[in-house]
Amino acid sequence: MLEDQRLLWRLKRGDKEALRTIYERYKDNMLTVATSLLHDTGSAEDVLHDVFVSFAMSVRKIELHSSLRKYLITSIINRVRDRFRTKKHHIVELDEVGPVSSNSESPERSAILSEESRLLAGALARLPLEQRETIVLHLKADMKFKQIAQMQGISISTVQGRYRYGLSKLRTILNGEMKK
Amino acid sequence: MNPADNLERSIRQFQVTTSIETDRRILDDAFAALEESAPEESAGLGRTVRQIVVFPRVMKLAAAAAVAVVACALLFKALSPKAVELPQVYQALQKAENLCVSTYADAEAEPIQQVWTSRTLKVVMYKSQAGAQEQFDLFDIPNRLKKTRYFGPRFRGDKPAPTEAGAVSTERLAAEQAIRLERSISGVFELLPFAGMDSAPKGSRWSKVPDEDMGASVPGTQVYDLTWAAEGFSYKRRIFVDAKSDLPKRVEYYFRQKPQDQYKFERMQVAEYPAEKEIKLLIKEIFGPDQDRPAKPGYIGTPEHRPQDTAEKE
Numbered sequence: 001m002l003e004d005q006r007l008l009w010r011l012k013r014g015d016k017e018a019l020r021t022i023y024e025r026y027k028d029n030m031l032t033v034a035t036s037l038l039h040d041t042g043s044a045e046d047v048l049h050d051v052f053v054s055f056a057m058s059v060r061k062i063e064l065h066s067s068l069r070k071y072l073i074t075s076i077i078n079r080v081r082d083r084f085r086t087k088k089h090h091i092v093e094l095d096e097v098g099p100v101s102s103n104s105e106s107p108e109r110s111a112i113l114s115e116e117s118r119l120l121a122g123a124l125a126r127l128p129l130e131q132r133e134t135i136v137l138h139l140k141a142d143m144k145f146k147q148i149a150q151m152q153g154i155s156i157s158t159v160q161g162r163y164r165y166g167l168s169k170l171r172t173i174l175n176g177e178m179k180k
Numbered sequence: 181m182n183p184a185d186n187l188e189r190s191i192r193q194f195q196v197t198t199s200i201e202t203d204r205r206i207l208d209d210a211f212a213a214l215e216e217s218a219p220e221e222s223a224g225l226g227r228t229v230r231q232i233v234v235f236p237r238v239m240k241l242a243a244a245a246a247v248a249v250v251a252c253a254l255l256f257k258a259l260s261p262k263a264v265e266l267p268q269v270y271q272a273l274q275k276a277e278n279l280c281v282s283t284y285a286d287a288e289a290e291p292i293q294q295v296w297t298s299r300t301l302k303v304v305m306y307k308s309q310a311g312a313q314e315q316f317d318l319f320d321i322p323n324r325l326k327k328t329r330y331f332g333p334r335f336r337g338d339k340p341a342p343t344e345a346g347a348v349s350t351e352r353l354a355a356e357q358a359i360r361l362e363r364s365i366s367g368v369f370e371l372l373p374f375a376g377m378d379s380a381p382k383g384s385r386w387s388k389v390p391d392e393d394m395g396a397s398v399p400g401t402q403v404y405d406l407t408w409a410a411e412g413f414s415y416k417r418r419i420f421v422d423a424k425s426d427l428p429k430r431v432e433y434y435f436r437q438k439p440q441d442q443y444k445f446e447r448m449q450v451a452e453y454p455a456e457k458e459i460k461l462l463i464k465e466i467f468g469p470d471q472d473r474p475a476k477p478g479y480i481g482t483p484e485h486r487p488q489d490t491a492e493k494e
Contacts, residue, residue: 011214014214014215016211016214019207019210019211019214020207023203023206023207023210027198027203027206028195028196028197028198031196031197031198032194032195032196035196036194041196044196045198045202048198048202048206049202049205049206049209052206052209052210053206053209053210053213054213055210056210056211056213056214056217057213057214057216057217058217059214059217060217116190117194117195117196120190120191120194121194124191135191136191139188139191139192140191140192140194144290167187167188170187171187174187
């Protein structure tokens with residue numbers, strides 16, 4: 001966090017190298033979180049783009065109260081929620097789920113997913129958004145249940161329930177996929 | 181491999197990587213956004229007729245403003261906090277009645293250990309991780325007791341809930357252990373390695389870090405670096421000293437092996453100074469009210485958490 005504060009301080013003075021360092025440090029984590037939630041690497045890259053450009057635009061006004069990583073991950077989550085809210089992205093239905101969006105298969109597209117990751121991403125996409133978000137925030141963004149509860153405005157026991165039910169459902173889906 | 185076999189690990193390992201093309205696109209746009217957000221520079225430097233005409237009047241105003249700025253600077257210097265010396269920090273720390281020190285191995289993570297010390301109550305409480313559980317150890321010096329309580333994952337929450345009791349065990353403190361603890365709480369813990377520069381190794385330095393180098397630092401503090409060499413290593417402690425109380429609020433630990441190396445961050449400690457009643461309340465929240473706590477060696481709590489040795493003694 002100290003290093004982040006220093007980078008932010010340099011960035012506020014217009015240092016492009018600081019911006020590049022922050023991007024290099026957090027881009028994969030941000031993209032993974034977005035991809036896990038959206039199940040479409042093209043849309044996830046758009047979210048990463050929007051969040052990072054908006055971060056660069058408003059960095060002089062930002063006062064960091066937690067870690068920079070948490071700030072950026074929270075921005076990703078908010079942007080993903082906006083997409084669902086404004087119907088730019090539709091919640092994936094059971095029948096629609098296949099491998100991660102075909103966009104990612106084009107040579108121009110960036111994401112590189114292993115077969116196991118594809119399976120996992122597909123299974124994650126079948127979960128309700130609330131359960132998916134809880135699992136991703138806890139396991140991919142290393143957020144504690146307490147922090148997730150604060151972020152989502154719900155009780156910790158609800159978060160723990162969503163996490164537990166989500167994992168159980170995920171396990172069932174994956175076991176079913178392997179039997180096919 | 182079926183990812184369902186170890187689901188949590190598989191999700192943690194799930195990683196999507198951007199391509200060079202994507203990186204270039206995002207960074208180009210982000211750089212442009214950064215430039216766009218930059219504060220506007222003053223307009224062109226060419227002097228217009230109007231500027232030439234009003235110049236002498238502007239000069240007079242500028243001179244008056246310069247005098248005001250110098251006067252303000254002198255006043256600010258007189259009012260700004262004086263430099264703090266190491267013995268002042270040491271003495272302030274010795275006088276602090278209650279203290280909570282949180283140790284961080286990585287500045288982004290949760291503390292790896294927290295220690296609450298009350299010199300007035302003569303108690304020390306440690307919170308540490310024990311596998312998936314949180315372990316609280318309370319050393320009660322006047323009663324010569326040590327109490328331990330665990331909070332497993334199912335007890336985790338906003339704060340430990342005594343109604344969902346985990347294991348509590350109580351054991352007697354040996355006399356020498358109590359003496360050692362009492363001696364340790366009268367010191368300055370490990371926050372400061374020396375009482376003053378007289379007791380520091382030769383060549384040690386205590387120097388103020390310029391404010392402009394600190395960026396977003398801890399508000400209300402002055403920052404000092406204490407550097408010294410011992411046993412082939414160079415050490416640095418960056419100490420954030422409260423400008424009013426002279427108490428350290430944060431201490432960062434660094435070291436390096438060779439003089440030409442960069443200092444490496446080792447750990448950080450954040451010091452807070454709670455009131456006695458806050459520590460009492462915390463102990464009550466974790467170990468329950470006084471009357472519910474065993475005053476002699478014993479065990480309360482759920483049977484599955486009962487430590488083996490306590491079960492055997494009863």
